[in-house]
Amino acid sequence: MTAQPEELLSIGVFAARARLSPKALRLYDRLGLLTPAHVDEASGYRYYRAAQIEQARTVAMLRRLDMPLAGIAGMVGLDGERAARTLDAYWAGVEERFAEQRTLARYLRGRLSGRNAELYATFEVKTVDVPERYILSETRHVSAGELPVWIAASAERLERAADEACGGIAAPHFVAYHADVTEESDGPAESCVPVVDAEAARAWVAAQGRTRDLQVRVEPAHRLAYTRITKAQVAYPQIIAAFDAVEAWAAERGLSLTGPCREVYFADWDRSGPEDEVCDVAFPVSGA
Numbered sequence: 492m493t494a495q496p497e498e499l500l501s502i503g504v505f506a507a508r509a510r511l512s513p514k515a516l517r518l519y520d521r522l523g524l525l526t527p528a529h530v531d532e533a534s535g536y537r538y539y540r541a542a543q544i545e546q547a548r549t550v551a552m553l554r555r556l557d558m559p560l561a562g563i564a565g566m567v568g569l570d571g572e573r574a575a576r577t578l579d580a581y582w583a584g585v586e587e588r589f590a591e592q593r594t595l596a597r598y599l600r601g602r603l604s605g606r607n608a609e610l611y612a613t614f615e616v617k618t619v620d621v622p623e624r625y626i627l628s629e630t631r632h633v634s635a636g637e638l639p640v641w642i643a644a645s646a647e648r649l650e651r652a653a654d655e656a657c658g659g660i661a662a663p664h665f666v667a668y669h670a671d672v673t674e675e676s677d678g679p680a681e682s683c684v685p686v687v688d689a690e691a692a693r694a695w696v697a698a699q700g701r702t703r704d705l706q707v708r709v710e711p712a713h714r715l716a717y718t719r720i721t722k723a724q725v726a727y728p729q730i731i732a733a734f735d736a737v738e739a740w741a742a743e744r745g746l747s748l749t750g751p752c753r754e755v756y757f758a759d760w761d762r763s764g765p766e767d768e769v770c771d772v773a774f775p776v777s778g779a
Contacts, residue, residue: 499529499538509547516547522560524550524567556582590723590765598732611736614718618776623712624661625689627653627696630669630704632677642666643760645682656695658688665755681751685710713749716741717773723765725754733772741776750775 506513519525520537525547527537539547546567553563558581566574629645646664653660662685672678686692692707699705718740720733734752741748758769 498541500541502527502537502539505539505544505547508541509544509551511547511551515551519547519550523564524560553578556585587723587765591726591729594723594726594729598729601732611732611739614720614733614736614740616716616718616737616740618714618716620714621710621712624685624710625687625692626683626708626710627657627686627692628681628683628706628708630679630681630706632679633672634677635673638672638680641680642682642756646684646756649682649684652695653684653686653692657686657692659686661685661687663755663757665753667751667753669751713775714777715753715771715773716746716776717755717771719768719771721766722760722763722769725770730754730772734774737772737774741774744778746776746778748774749777 500508502513502516506516509516516525516537516539520527525543528540528543529538530536531538550563550567553566554560562577562581566577569577627649629649631641631645633641650660650664664682664684667681667683668678669681670676670678672680686707689707689709696705696707716737718733718737720730724730724733737752738748752772752774755771755773756769757771758767760769763769
């Protein structure tokens with residue numbers, strides 16, 4: 492017995508059954524998200540199969556998650572498991588951005604209401620004495636948008652060098668800011684890894700030539716005032732609240748800031764969630 496050809500649905504009927512507008516279907520067709528089963532050559536009228544309704548509804552639901560159309564286009568050709576993993580990755584990014592925005596809103600609320608002292612009180616500030624140590628560092632002029640990528644890349648370069656050529660890593664990686672890093676100001680910032688063998692580190696730097704602003708320097712013993720923050724709070728400008736809190740805490744106690752502010756990264760960034768503590772925001776201080 493010969494199988495009957497599947498009935499094609501006009502765009503109006505299909506739109507009604509998929510709970511979408513004809514305008515949305517035309518957009519999905521133009522972007523390659525949902526191609527009609529047939530287009531009449533004479534009239535240009537679109538026709539769809541009933542089997543395409545599920546795909547149309549899936550596209551619509553992804554749009555309700557605010558997934559960009561380009562992201563949806565990349566998903567429609569994937570099998571079920573890969574599509575699900577892609578959605579998981581997208582949603583993890585949404586949750587991370589939301590956590591960052593929630594932190595920023597809390598900070599701005601405090602600033603706008605004039606309750607900065609209450610905001611700063613949410614950060615617990617402590618001090619720690621740091622011994623003299625040798626620092627392998629890379630300095631770069633970088634904007635706020637470029638900063639996360641550069642921090643990760645420079646940390647990987649310096650830590651690999653410390654492990655392979657400088658006797659090992661003596662303390663966690665940190666970034667010192669010698670001037671503001673914003674969208675308008677580019678620092679410079681200095682990515683730093685304390686190393687065990689200073690002479691080996693100098694030899695390694697000499698072998699690199701001038702490809703990057705590399706150096707080995709001695710950092711004298713000092714005291715740090717710091718507060719510990721989560722991965723969500725690291726994002727600019729949320730992190731400014733933490734810097735402000737440490738600075739205010741030091742001023743209240745008559746302490747002088749004796750060096751550039753810094754971020755000390757002590758946790759595995761990639762494995763940390765938005766609410767996990769990953770970083771100490773700190774200032775070198777001296778005084779009472």
